Amino acid sequence: MSSEVFVRGMLYLSLTVIGVPGNTAVILAFLLLLHQENRLLPADAIVLHLACMNLLVVGVRCLLETLVSFELADVFSDVGCKAVIFIYRTSRSLSIWLTFVLSAYQCLSIAPPGSRWAAARALVARYLGCVFFFLWLLNTSMSSAAILFSFGKKSNSTMINHSINVQFCYVQFASKLSKEANGAVQVGRDVVPMALMTLASLIILVFLYKHSQQVKGLRSSRGGGGGSGGAERRATKAVVTLVTLYVVLYGVDNGLWVYTLTVRQTMKSSLISDLRIFFSSLYAALSPVVIIASNRKVNGQLRCVAQEKPIQEKATSLSTM
Template structure:
C-alpha cells in the first residue's frame, strides 16, 4: 500500500473513531432525556439534530473513505459516488446552518424581557420543525449537482478538464462556468451563516463581559449569591455555543479557502490532495463538536453518569438474586 494512501486512511480512521462514538453518545443522551421528560427544550432539539447530521458526515464520508483506502470495502461506483457525495454535502451544509441556528437562538435567549426579540425566540421554538424542514429543503436543493455530475474515478470515459478529483470519485462539470457557478453558490451558502453566527457570538461575548462586570460590582458592594444557579448554567451554555462557533469558523474557513483554490486553479483534477484536505477539515468539525457538547452540557453528562452507574447496580442485584 502506498504511504500516501495509508496516511489518508489513517486520517479518516481517526475521524471515524472520534466522530462516530462522540455523536452517538450525544444522540443517546438526548433521546434518554426525551424519553424521561417527554419533551426537549429548543436548544436541546437543535443540538440533537446537529449531532445526527454530524454523524451522517462522519459515518457516510469518513468511514467509507477509510474502508476504501484500506481495501476493506468499496462502494464508490457511479451510483455510490452520487449517493455518498450528495449525502455528505447535504449533511455538511446542514451542520453549518444548524450551528448558526443554535448560536442565533442562544443569542435570542439573552434578550431582555419585553424585547421584540423575545417574540422571535418564541416563534423559533413554536415552529422549530418547520425551520428544520426549510433548512433540509434548501440544502438538499443546492446539492443536486452531486447527483448529476458525480461519477466513479474508474469511469474514465466521462472525465473532463473541469472535473474535481476526490480520489475514488470525481465531480465532472460540463463547463468551467457551471463549475464556478456551483462553487460560488456553495461558498455563498457557507459564508452567510458564518457571518451571521460570528455576529451572534460577538453579541453573546459582549453580554458575558457586561454580566461579569455586573457580578464583580455586586460582589465588591457586599452582595451575595450573585452569579450562581441558573445564571451559571446560562453562562456555560453561551460559552459552549461560542466555542462551537469558533471551531466552525476556523475549520470551515480553511475548508472554504481550499474550495476557492480548487475553483480557480487549473487542472485541479490532477491531484486529490486538496479535496482530501477539504473533506478532512470539514469532517473534523463534525468529529470534534460532540466532544465540546459532552464536556460542556450538564444534561449529557448527567445521562452518561446514570448509564455508567446503573450497570454496577444491575450486576449487584443479579448476583444477590442468585444467592
C-alpha cells in the same frame, strides 16, 4: 497499499473513532431525556438534530473512506459516488445552518421578557419544525448538482478539463461556468450562516461580559465574595470554542475549495479535496466533545447510563450465584 493511502486511511479512521461514538452518545442522551420528560426544549432539539447531521458526515464520508482506503469495501461506483457526495454535502451544510440556528436562538434567549426579540424567540420555538423543514429543503436542493456531476473512477477512463478529483470519485462539470457557479453557491451557502453565527455569538459574549461586570459590581458594593460565576464562564467557553472551530475549520475548508475552483488541473491530485473533507469532517468529530463537556443535560444523562451499567452487572452476577 501505498504509504499515502495508508496515512489517508488512518486520518479518516481517527475521525471515525472520535466522531461516531461521540455523536451517538449525544443522540442517545437526548433520546433518553425525551423518553423521561416526553418533550425536548427547542435548544435541545436543535442540538439533537445537529448531532444527527454530524453523525451522517462522519459515518457516510469518513467511515466509508476508511473502509475503501484499507480495501475492506468498495462502495464508490457511479451510484455510490452520487449518493455519498450528495448525502455528505447536504449533511455538512445542514450542520453549519443548524449551528447558526442554535447560536441565533441562544442570542434571542438573553433578550429581556416582553421585548420584540423575546417574541421572536417564542416564534422560532413554536415553528421550529418548519425551520428544520426549510433547511432540509434548501440544502438538499443546493446539493442536487452532486447527483448530476459525480461519477466513479472506474467508469471514466477519459477526464474532461473541468473535473475535481476526490480520491475515489470524480466530480465532472460540463463547463468552466457550471463549475464556478456550483462552487460559488457552495461558498455562499457556508459563508452566510458562518457570518450570522459569528455575529450572534459575539452578541452573547458581549452580554455575558457586561453581566459579569454587573455581578462583580454588586459583590464589591456588598463586600461579599460569593461564587465565581462558573455557569457564565462555562457558557462563554462553549460559545467561543464552537465559534473558533467553525471559523478555523470551515474557513480553511472554503479557502481550499476556492483554490480548487481557481487553479487548473487540480483533478490530477486528490490532496486538496482530501484536506477539505478532513477539515470539514473534523468539526463533526470534535463538536460532540464540546457538547458533552458544556451541556449539563447530556453530561448528566451519560453519567446516569454509566452508573446504571455496573449496578445492573452486579445484580446479574448476584442472581446467578
